[in-house]
Amino acid sequence: MNTDHRHRPLQRLLALAVALAGPLAVVSPAGSAAVNAATDEPGLGCGSSEVTHTLDSGSAWRMCARIDPMKGLVLEQVQFRPASGAREYDGWLPVIDSLYLAQLVVPYDSGHWAYNDVTGFGFGDYQLLAQNEKLCPGSTMPVEQAFMFGPQLLQRTIPGICLTELASGLGWASHGSNDSRSDSYIQQGRSLEISSMTKISWYEYQQKITLSDQGTITVGLGATGDLAPSDFFFLEDPSTGWPIGEEPEDSINYATSHWHNAVYRVDFGIGAGEQQVEQWDYIQPDPLQPARVEGVGTIRTDAFHAPEDADPQTWWRVLNPTWLNPDGHPRSYEIVNDAIQNPYDPLTRPQVSFTNDHACQEYASDNLNAGCPGLAVPDYVAAETEPLTDPVAWVNVGFHHIARDEDQSPMPAHWQEFSLAPRDFLTRQATTPPERSCVNGGPVTEGGSCAAVNVVAPRITTESPAVTMGTILSSDRGTWRVTRSPLAFHRQWLRDGQPITGSNGVDHTVTAADLGRRLSVRVDASAFQVIPGSATSAELLIPSGSSPSTSPTAQPPTRITPTLTLTQPTKGQPRLRIRVRGKAGVGTGTLVVRGPGGWRSTRTLSKGTVVVRVPRALAASRARLVVRYRGDASYLPAQKRTRITRGHVR
Structure with a gap:
């Protein structure tokens, strides 16, 4: 027996809504957030x-x-x-x-x-x-x-x-031994x-x-x-x-x-x-x-x-x-x-x-498709005459509700x-870390990491009481995981993040070109059949002029304000491309985009960039959006406002 009284309370509410709204009721979204977008790679062809x-x-x-x-x-x-x-x-x-x-x-x-x-x-x-x-x-x-x-x-x-x-x-855990230091x-x-x-x-x-x-x-x-x-x-x-x-x-x-x-x-x-x-x-x-x-x-x-x-x-x-x-x-x-x-x-x-x-x-069951009217899964199984080569699974998931x-x-x-x-969709689990990437076909049988992984970053030190032109800076190589083959190390000194030509030894002598700039050292590690890795020290600000620094060890840089660049592709669904960058390189972390009616989208930056799809209704109304970057270890929070349309960002 199947009756329709389940529907009656909702029918009364909708009938009232129709009566109030007239023959055509248009309801605007109170708030809808963007679909997460990726790069410019070819899409699936399903639009919004x-x-x-x-x-x-x-x-x-x-x-x-x-x-x-x-x-x-x-x-x-x-x-x-x-x-x-x-x-x-x-x-x-x-x-x-x-x-x-x-x-x-x-x-x-x-x-x-x-x-x-x-x-x-x-x-x-x-x-x-x-x-x-x-x-x-x-x-x-x-x-x-x-x-x-x-x-x-x-x-x-x-x-x-x-x-x-x-x-x-x-997600997963694997310890080399019961020793907490392993x-x-x-x-x-x-x-x-x-x-x-x-x-x-x-x-x-x-x-x-x-x-x-x-x-x-x-x-x-x-x-x-x-x-x-x-x-x-x-x-x-x-x-x-x-x-x-x-x-x-x-x-x-x-x-x-x-x-x-x-x-x-x-x-x-x-x-x-x-x-x-x-x-x-x-x-x-x-x-x-x-x-x-x-x-x-x-x-x-x-x-x-x-x-x-x-x-x-x-x-x-x-x-x-x-x-x-x-x-x-x-x-x-x-x-x-x-x-x-x-x-x-x-x-x-x-x-x-x-x-x-x-x-x-x-x-x-009770199929509404005109090609198979009223039929159910037992009918589909009984009627199938072809070999099972394009399989559809009809999965039953039951719950017997005994109220309480x-x-x-x-x-x-x-x-x-x-x-x-x-x-067997993959050869290993999907988030296998590089350190275990060479383990395949059984348990771990060899000691050591499959990749060069830095544990403690390199440091810059000096024996001079003040850092000025002519001061000799020294670097260590940091601490690295034990690997399956002995690691070889190569240093490269950096000025404001860019390589200093010819400066790739343990020591670096401060020159006039370094005054007022930030120096750091990058250590690259490699070994036979090991994925190479690199690590960079904290930056050391070299004072300019005659005001020497009295700090013998590099200190973490002060956070600075980044630049938020907003652009919009002219084709396809309205999208806002946001790039966070500054003197410390690309930004990391998250940002939030907000619009009228409670619309919001929270996204994580990838290589300093993220693409946010915007509802067409907001683009059509030339809505104002607020982009707020939450900041990271290098950058302060930042905010920017823009007006978006289907073809332009202002």
Whole structure:
């Protein structure tokens, strides 16, 4: 039984909004932040929906992100670039062609109600909620919408997609020994979270996709909002519900338990050409040898459902047999799904089903596509006649909601998730530090670092009581990690950051050209089969004229004011290119761009530069923007105002 009373409160609110706004309601965004932009490399061709983001740990993701009227948040052309860069792969690695929620099946245990929220209600259009600073701690993307509500056409642009970079806890750690003085390699992980928020009657759902710096994609659906209204969903039946709230004297009402069965459609796009689905099963061949467990992989050539009685150890991956990593292994992604599945419905019973990609097979059930009207995943599997070479995974992620007193308004978010984890997609983990870059094929067997890494910077010293022309400055080489081969060192003295011709020894004699300038020394380290490295000392200001310095050791320079240069390319979506530079070289750290209506974008500089995409609505209105640089060890904070249009920056 499927009724429409879930929609009534929202219908009343929207009807009032339409009546107040007239036949055409135009809602301007209260605040939407720019999509993270990258360099001028060729894009994905999806215009303003393109997202490119480099995480603080160095790995990067790019994709097209949009809101579909029915499916809600949709990601397409998802690509990954590891932090290890050219040491692993020089360019973007294709992973996913498309990923979205294909159905949310919500049957109530009483048997009175069952809903298909995606095709019955939709996660876009008027159900989509605008992001604000409380919902979205990062940047937002504007979503343009036009939809019919009854006889009325509604049009609006709202900040509908949230982009947030998050700390994800310990990324990795490796210690040479238990001795605290031994080499240690530690890094905190980073992730990009892309989300949207939808209200379907009393429930509010956050669609969230988290992309880690290791290449893992975690897909989640969070349910919050409020419990269903008591006049419809609280029954006097303890077998199908749970007592909620204060118990009346005459009877007890029980909030009806129900399932949230999320079915996701994952269209893999690992490289180019045909792909394969491999199933791995494990057995204990001899009960007398319980420690021995054997695994076998089987290429599944036909569309199939996961067995209903599949062993918990069974797992699946999608691989490209012709696209190999540098070690010669086929690149693949593994489906990691520890969620439960609703066993009472053929659609949601299998943990995963696989078909080929067909354009008409958009939804997991009650398909709205005219090419496959009303069909469901079991129909797609049964109808498939071609070998499984362009695989689509239909992943079931179930959650059985047994309400409790703590779920009363506002209900804490409860989550159902699965992950797509890289398996041999790279030869090493994506953020492998240079010090461990030569470790491959097993545990660490040799002592020492694979790269020349400075631990303590070189220093400039002098035995003279004052520094003036003719003073002899000396340098040490600093402290370096122990490497697998002995390091050789080369010095280069610098004047205001530029090499001093012929001055590459341990000592440097101050000349007239050095007066009033800042001197430093760079030490370059290299060894056989070791990645070279360099380190530069703090700068020493040489006094000009007859006022000698009495400081025998170089001191860190005073922070100075940088120059903020703002330019705007004349083609494509409005973009603001910001460059931070000064006498100390390029700036580092973060800056914030703010505009009218609460719009903001916080970005991290890369080589002193960042590109911020600006919503078209702000460019069209010739909005004034404020760029504030937060400063770093060399530069003071700085601020600059500008007016942006589609073609010019003033």
